[in-house]
Amino acid sequence: MRLALTWVGLMLLLALTLASSYVPLGTWNTVINTAVSCAKGLLIALFFMDLARAGALLRLAAIVGLLWLGLLFGLSSADYATRDVSPAPWTAR
Amino acid sequence: MPTTQFDNALERRESATFGMWAFLATEVLFFGPLFFGYVHSRLTHPQAFASASHHMHVVLGTLNTAVLLTSSLTMALAVKTSRRSLLAATALLGAVFLGIKAFEWVSELGEAARATGGEAQFYFLYYAMTGLHAIHLTIGVGLVGWLAARARRLSQIEVAGLYWHFVDVIWVFLYPMFYLLERYR
Numbered sequence: 001m002r003l004a005l006t007w008v009g010l011m012l013l014l015a016l017t018l019a020s021s022y023v024p025l026g027t028w029n030t031v032i033n034t035a036v037s038c039a040k041g042l043l044i045a046l047f048f049m050d051l052a053r054a055g056a057l058l059r060l061a062a063i064v065g066l067l068w069l070g071l072l073f074g075l076s077s078a079d080y081a082t083r084d085v086s087p088a089p090w091t092a093r
Numbered sequence: 094m095p096t097t098q099f100d101n102a103l104e105r106r107e108s109a110t111f112g113m114w115a116f117l118a119t120e121v122l123f124f125g126p127l128f129f130g131y132v133h134s135r136l137t138h139p140q141a142f143a144s145a146s147h148h149m150h151v152v153l154g155t156l157n158t159a160v161l162l163t164s165s166l167t168m169a170l171a172v173k174t175s176r177r178s179l180l181a182a183t184a185l186l187g188a189v190f191l192g193i194k195a196f197e198w199v200s201e202l203g204e205a206a207r208a209t210g211g212e213a214q215f216y217f218l219y220y221a222m223t224g225l226h227a228i229h230l231t232i233g234v235g236l237v238g239w240l241a242a243r244a245r246r247l248s249q250i251e252v253a254g255l256y257w258h259f260v261d262v263i264w265v266f267l268y269p270m271f272y273l274l275e276r277y278r
Contacts, residue, residue: 065118
């Protein structure tokens with residue numbers, strides 16, 4: 001029952017993300033699409049992957065990959081935001 | 094008295110699940126650079142990404158998302174009930190997804206070959222990311238198909254299920270990134 005409800009929720013979110021893409025909202029389209037993706041991912045992780053009933057160890061393992069990804073995104077973004085790109089002479093621009 | 098690395102069956106099962114979660118954490122980092130490349134590329138060429146996205150088959154992409162989400166439901170039910178028919182259904186849905194995806198790849202090849210600049214970057218990322226995802230799904234189909242024939246323990250199905258759902262989550266993020274850019278135009 002819980003699994004079937006999760007599936008219904010996922011389908012509704014899919015319909016929401018598809019429908020909202022046909023409404024001109026500028027940057028908000030991307031914000032909505034990303035938020036819907038995160039919501040779907042959370043539903044799948046909590047109920048299909050059973051994190052809702054999992055112990056602390058499994059939850060930690062699930063979070064830690066995302067934590068590292070966040071760190072690496074942050075460090076790479078800092079690089080792109082604060083340094084000039086100097087293409088090599090042979091690089092096609 | 095023989096020694097084993099586990100005190101009891103529960104501990105053995107938990108170790109298997111934890112091992113898969115640890116593997117999935119490394120998989121997040123494996124896919125991560127492509128996602129960062131996408132963010133950087135799209136911020137650099139927002140117009141080109143939007144116009145290239147209009148060449149995608151939005152109907153097939155949406156259908157495929159529904160197929161994969163449904164396959165996750167059958168997988169979760171298979172873990173709950175240990176029914177082999179549900180494992181077979183999951184593998185079949187995965188194969189359907191791959192078939193539709195292969196058709197899309199072939200039909201988009203012409204556009205991709207002609208694309209230049211930002212659009213070429215869009216297609217590069219599209220083929221690289223959906224391709225890497227499809228490789229993962231192919232492994233999943235093989236794994237779940239094999240389990241449908243000869244699964245022996247619940248923990249085998251459980252661990253394969255975690256992998257399957259992870260591959261599903263990757264697609265959930267890829268779908269709006271490539272198919273749904275400025276659809277209103």
